Amino acid sequence: MKKFNVNVSSEIGQLEGVILHTPGQEVENMTPQNAERALYSDILNLSVARQEYAQLKGVLEKVANTFEVRDLLTQTLQNSHAKERIINRICEREDAFCEISALYDLPEEELARQLIEGSILKRDNLTKFLSKERFALRPLHNFLFTRDTSMTVYDEVLIGKMASPVRDREALIMEAIFKDHPLFGVKTINPIVPIKNIPSSPLASIEGGDVEIARDDVILIGTGVRTTSQGIDYLIESIKEKKTSAKHIIVQELPHTPESFIHLDMTFTFLNKDEVMVYEPLILGNNKYQTIHITIDNGEVTSIKLHEDLLQALKEVGMDMKPIQCGGTKDDWTMEREQWHSGANFFSIAPGKVIGYERNNYTIEEMSKNGYDIIKAQDIIENKADIHASKKAVITIAGSELSRGGGGARCMTMPVGRKKVDW
Numbered sequence: 001m002k003k004f005n006v007n008v009s010s011e012i013g014q015l016e017g018v019i020l021h022t023p024g025q026e027v028e029n030m031t032p033q034n035a036e037r038a039l040y041s042d043i044l045n046l047s048v049a050r051q052e053y054a055q056l057k058g059v060l061e062k063v064a065n066t067f068e069v070r071d072l073l074t075q076t077l078q079n080s081h082a083k084e085r086i087i088n089r090i091c092e093r094e095d096a097f098c099e100i101s102a103l104y105d106l107p108e109e110e111l112a113r114q115l116i117e118g119s120i121l122k123r124d125n126l127t128k129f130l131s132k133e134r135f136a137l138r139p140l141h142n143f144l145f146t147r148d149t150s151m152t153v154y155d156e157v158l159i160g161k162m163a164s165p166v167r168d169r170e171a172l173i174m175e176a177i178f179k180d181h182p183l184f185g186v187k188t189i190n191p192i193v194p195i196k197n198i199p200s201s202p203l204a205s206i207e208g209g210d211v212e213i214a215r216d217d218v219i220l221i222g223t224g225v226r227t228t229s230q231g232i233d234y235l236i237e238s239i240k241e242k243k244t245s246a247k248h249i250i251v252q253e254l255p256h257t258p259e260s261f262i263h264l265d266m267t268f269t270f271l272n273k274d275e276v277m278v279y280e281p282l283i284l285g286n287n288k289y290q291t292i293h294i295t296i297d298n299g300e301v302t303s304i305k306l307h308e309d310l311l312q313a314l315k316e317v318g319m320d321m322k323p324i325q326c327g328g329t330k331d332d333w334t335m336e337r338e339q340w341h342s343g344a345n346f347f348s349i350a351p352g353k354v355i356g357y358e359r360n361n362y363t364i365e366e367m368s369k370n371g372y373d374i375i376k377a378q379d380i381i382e383n384k385a386d387i388h389a390s391k392k393a394v395i396t397i398a399g400s401e402l403s404r405g406g407g408g409a410r411c412m413t414m415p416v417g418r419k420k421v422d423w
């Protein structure tokens with residue numbers, strides 16, 4: 001199998017490959033009682049969510065290679081060593097109900113299904129009979145947000161160290177795919193692995209929604225409920241050790257509540273070479289959330305300083321960005337409402353060509369005022385509109401149901417390849 005060249009050195013370079021996960025039964029395998037543990041504030045209607053997701057996938061299929069996690073996992077499991085390794089690792093981490101040999105006996109496709117959708121607990125002893133759990137392996141409700149559990153950082157893949165154990169298995173699966181699938185075989189960095197024999201802090205966590213590769217030498221990282229300072233320090237250590245091209249790590253503190261601020265990409269995303277989408281009250285407003293600029297040179301941290309905000313920090317490294325506001329410029333209420341529904345969460349398929357939710361009217365109108373053509377995903381899918389005909393465009397997808405899962409187009413996409421940007 002010809003290997004895919006894994007490389008992402010910007011947020012906006014023309015998309016070459018992206019990992020997706022069409023939501024399946026795992027999304028509905030939840031009750032009101034455990035929705036919060038599942039990191040959901042509501043239960044989604046699967047058939048509607050799938051229709052909406054098909055719009056995202058349909059557009060991406062037109063412009064890049066798309067890979068489904070379920071297929072990649074099934075193919076990875078065909079390697080018996082990989083199969084054994086992943087089952088062992090999962091069972092080491094998860095509940096006592098995990099049965100290694102029963103899992104090993106499952107055909108690969110069925111095993112992949114159960115690892116994602118959950119595996120029903122067989123009540124064949126007293127403890128299991130009395131257990132309140134329905135599943136021996138819990139469903140991975142959040143896998144449609146492929147962004148968070150692994151991230152392409154230049155030509156390597158950083159494995160997410162999830163803040164909640166509910167998402168741990170997703171990270172294990174992604175690591176197995178990147179290590180053992182014949183398409184990839186790429187170098188992975190895992191925050192649980194010590195660097196230079198120094199164990200990473202038990203407090204370290206880092207999720208992909210917080211990590212934005214701005215340029216060959218600039219990485220933006222949010223820190224809040226999901227990504228800790230210790231998680232960022234781990235990434236810095238790995239950059240120092242390898243002496244990669246990253247020179248500037250710009251960290252943005254995030255509020256801990258409400259849950260729509262879980263990741264940086266819910267408040268700030270790149271749209272173009274010189275334009276970004278911002279949630280103004282956090283990114284530009286007068287607030288207590290700090291922006292910290294860490295400079296690394298030749299394997300050493302040479303300075304750590306504060307900046308007024310993200311835009312000022314980016315300007316200092318030669319990225320002068322015009323902000324376009326989520327929810328428009330006039331009313332705090334519309335900004336807040338649309339940020340809640342992932343209005344700031346755009347995914348770029350090329351410079352100036354982005355995908356976002358149709359439902360966020362004020363944000364879409366603001367994009368239009370800034371020269372973006374507004375194109376419905378369905379029109380691209382049915383060849384009624386040509387994305388190449390526009391200089392700048394927002395492709396809108398339906399997202400009434402998907403947004404209730406807590407994320408938008410960027411959260412649902414994990415790019416593995418982008419062309420270099422001609423800055």
Ligand SMILES: NC(=O)NCCC[C@H](N)C(=O)O
Pocket residue numbers: 038039040142145147148208209210262263265266405406407408410411
């Ligand atoms: N990058 C993102 O912001 N991802 C959204 C993840 C939502 C998911 N329900 C979670 O809480 O992890």
